[in-house]
Amino acid sequence: MFKRRAVALIACTSILFPRIVLADVSTIGVVLLTRIVALPLVLFALYFFLNRKYYYSYILLGISVLIHPITAFYGIIIIFFSTIFTIKENVAKRLAYMLGIFFVISSPIWIWAILQSPDGGNFFSADKQWVEILRIRSSHHIFPFSWKPKIYLNSILFVLIFILGIKFKPQQQIFNLVLLWIIIIAILCLIGVVFTELFPVGIVLKLQLLRSFLFFAYIAIIFFANYIYNMLNKWGFIKSANSIWIIILAIMLLSLVRGKNIANFSIYNAQNKYWLDVQKWAKNNTDIDAKFIVPLDSEGFRVQSQRTIFTDYKDGTLGNFNPKFAKEWFHRIKLLGYGENIPAWRAVYNMKPEHFHKIVDEYYNNQDNIYIVLPIRFILYPFDRVYANSEYVVFKYDENYGEEK
Structure with missing residues (x-):
């Protein structure tokens, strides 16, 4: 110029x-x-x-x-x-x-x-x-x-x-x-x-x-x-x-x-180590057709796990271009605990076993190979625990479970 x-x-x-x-x-x-x-x-x-x-x-x-x-x-x-x-x-x-x-x-x-x-x-x-x-x-x-x-x-x-x-x-x-x-x-x-x-x-x-x-x-x-x-x-x-x-x-x-104060900058994968470990476990230990229900504010689970998820907050970006998708996504995030006064990061803490039953009944028709990923504080959830690390726990969904231990 x-x-x-x-x-x-x-x-x-x-x-x-x-x-x-x-x-x-x-x-x-x-x-x-x-x-x-x-x-x-x-x-x-x-x-x-x-x-x-x-x-x-x-x-x-x-x-x-x-x-x-x-x-x-x-x-x-x-x-x-x-x-x-x-x-x-x-x-x-x-x-x-x-x-x-x-x-x-x-x-x-x-x-x-x-x-x-x-x-x-x-x-x-x-x-x-x-x-x-x-x-x-x-x-x-x-x-x-x-x-x-x-x-x-x-x-x-x-x-x-x-x-x-x-x-x-x-x-x-x-x-x-x-x-x-x-x-x-x-x-x-x-x-x-x-x-x-x-x-x-x-x-x-x-x-x-x-x-x-x-x-x-x-x-x-x-x-x-x-x-x-x-x-x-x-x-x-x-x-x-x-x-x-x-x-x-x-x-x-x-x-x-x-x-200099920009934290966690890396040319490599910048996701949390324990979150990556969950994804790698999912890839190596579940069937290719397994479905995962993950916390609403989580990101990138599909990338390393190569498994489908119910939805996450980032999925809403696609709703910018498709009203039908946006409405479906919004319905799903409400099922994951999102509400008017409940931001995405807090949504998971409102989830109870009956909420997961509702998701499975509505979308998966009680199929097998459904897994739930939650923060480690939910380790006593009333489902079959199949994996855990310092920050996350993975349960295999079972319709017969429903009360916390």
Whole structure:
């Protein structure tokens, strides 16, 4: 954007200071989710568009759709309208070619959506119960009126550093294109507010449009990095190529000092050791068709155990895109002890043997191979104990048990 490697290096190191912005999105991902994989592809698509390599942009967008369609959507909208407003010659023909390439690459996801995707509700309508469930499960991503002031303060900070960075603008043509991107992002965010909080619309709820603000945050960081570079140069701090490396090293050291209190960070599996032990036991000691009922606030049991579970709180994420799924999930978490004044982490402590009987009667028709995983404090539960460690106990369900020992 500014044609200076030093600016790019300052911007990249500045991202080491993560901030949570609109839609509860961090400027740097801390968990390797599919959207984290898709995000760099979309950013490179914007980079190629900025450098007039339009076909590369659409190729990367097509690939990113296969990885995380929602993250790709923001890039698609930005680049599509940028194509219309910035390409002057044969725009219709060139756009048709580029869209053709995009749809060919991303065709597997569209074929799946048409043939396999379950009925997720009307495109425009937003079922009242579904909206209420979304407010419970995903208000931090979707409903801006529920967000804490810190989210807005962080986001305003990026607006301010962008305004500061305008002091040293890039070439006018590039600056105009960047302003167009910002206008598009602002419109997406405005639509995201109006059609979630005021007049809920199904497709807007699913697309979580305020997440697009993250792209503005990255633009602001780049502009601010250029501002820092120019001011340091003006004050005489940058006298040689080595000077910028000293500055970058200082920024990295500051980020390390700031992050030293981040507990349990690991590139390996970050789950609790005893929770992993339960999963490994399940994989090695139960049939492949075994069903597990796990605490509502637990995560990742399916990964290492390779066994199905009744549900957990994280499953509710899928309800963001499918009202029927959301309603079924909400019914299940209530069976697991969730209530209006009972958060997910406390739900398990409200569970009694009769609650498990109800789940089995309703969903499993008293089948065999049903297991219950509970915190160790439930070790005296009136079911057959088959495994225990320092933090968890596993019971094999038996319909004939029902009173605590």
